Amino acid sequence: MTDAELLKQCHTVLPGHRPRSPAEMFAAMAAWCEANDVAHDVYGDGELIQQFEQKVADILGFESAVFCITGTMTQVTALRLACEDRGSTLAALHPTSHILVHERSNYQLLGHFHALMAGDRHRPFTSADLAAIPDKLGAVALEIPMREIGGQAPSWDELEAIKQHCRERGAHLHMDGARLWEAATAYGRTPKEIAAGFDSVYVSLYKGIGGLGGAMLAGSRKFTARAAEWFRREGGNVIHRSPYVIAAAMQFDERLAAMPSYFRRTEWLYEVLRDFPSIRVNPAQPQANMLHLHLPVSCERALEIRNDVARDHKTWLFGRAFHGALPDTSVIELYVGDNLLDMADADVRQALALLASAL
Template sequence: MTDAELLKQCHTVLPGHRPRSPAEMFAAMAAWCETNSVAHDVYGNGELIQQFEQKIASLLGFETAVFCISGTMAQVTALRLACEDRGSRLAALHPTSHILVHEKSNYQLLGHFDALQVGDRHRPFTVADLAQIPDRLGAVALELPMREIGGQVPSWKELEAIKAHCRNSKVHLHMDGARLWESAAGYQRSAGEIASGFDSAYVSLYKGIGGLGGAMLAGTERFVARAAEWFRRQGGNVIHRSPYVVSAAMQFEQRLADMPLYFRRTERLYDTLRDYPSIKVNPARPQANMLHLHLPVSRERALEIRNDVARDHQIWLFGRAAHGALPCTSVVELYVGDNLTGMPDHVVRKALDLLCAAMEKTA
């Protein structure tokens, strides 16, 4: 049985939001379009998309924003232009940056910029890390929160120091805001407060928001116009962006309103996890509505336990698992969304009891 088939038969799913089937999603989109008299855009020109772009820009405090078919295209384009503007091809990235970990060396093979890794891979980089770089940087990219290290963020004081350092050094500061809305709940600050001091920002339309796909890049009018031209050059000029925009816009307000609720549920989950000492949690305290669980079993065994629990108890514990740094350890991610928010504590405990019992048998 495939992972998808196992997941489908589960009545209890810990991570994420309840997925909509294509039929459910398309029906909801059609109803929303009918209610709001939505027409297709043509190559990005249309009332809905342009209003939504400006809405994102206003929330983040930027002059304007533009839709991009993917965050992968948006980010390397933004950093390319930033480095051109500042006269240096060097862009500082955290070792766990999505660009370095998941994008198949696109920045290098497509000639966008030169990447310089900064900071410790297990922690957000600091202003001290940036200050120690002897080279002249064109750009710095900062992910908020940092998905690959459990959703960690710099402290607010550290974030403000990084902004000041980049401003004083005349370095373009770009935000990888794939999960920015989740950071806002953790910081207890508005998205605009967090984005203030950045020169550009990317946000996803599908991760926390739940749209079909797509992204927005925000910045000055001139910067965004140049980025849009580069999106066209790279094949991103799809004739209708309306399916992506509708799927995000129709639930955007509700998702943002629910982010504090997801964060409070994450805090409760941390309280519960204290009763399971074999599970090590990263970060040590909630910083966004996501976390990593470090397990004392191999990746292969973790996936085997997940599948056994799904088959025997119809409970889905987690999605992917990664190898841990030590032998016979693994790391799994939990994104706290609608599923956990509506789940009673005793159901969560049953799931964790099953996980820990299986791990103890392994030991």
């Protein structure tokens, strides 16, 4: 039985939001289009998409934002343009950057820029880590929060120090804000306050938002116009962006408004996890509504446990698992969304007890 088939049989699911079937999603989109008299854009020219682009730009405090079909295309294009502007092909990235870990060396094979790794892979990099790089940097990319290390983010003072360092150094500071909305409550700041001092910001339209896909790149009007031209050259000029924009726009405000509730539920979850000492949590305190759980079993065994619990108890504990640094250890990821928010406290405790018992 495949993972998808196991998951479909479960009545209790811990991570994420409840997924909508295609029929449910398309019906909701159709109803929203009917209620709002929505028309298709044509190659990005249309009232809905342009209003939504400007809405995202305003929330982030930028002049402009432009839609792109994927975050993968968005970020390497933004960093290449930034490096061109600053006269250096060198971009500083954290060792766990999505660009390095998940994008099949696209930045390198396509000649976008040269990457330098900054900082330790288990912690967010600091201004001191950047200062230790002697080369002229064209750009610095900072993910907020950092998914591959459990949703960690720099402290507010350190974030301000990084902004100042890049400003004084003359390096373009770009934010991988795929989960920026999730970090705002932990910082106690608005997305605009977090983004202030960055030269460009990428945000996802499907991760925490729950859309079908797509991304936005925010920056100066000149910068986003150049990026839009390169998106066309790179094959991103789909004739209708409207399905992706509608799927995000119709629930955008609701999702942003729910982020504080997700974070409070994450804080509660941390307290519950104290009762299960075999499960180690990273980071030590929540910095977004996501976290990693470190388990004293191999990755293969962790997945067996997940599948056994799903089959026997109709409870889906987690999706993603990967090898820990030590032998016979593993790491799993939890994103706290609608599922955990709406689940009864006793059911959450029972699910964690099933995991701990199997460990």
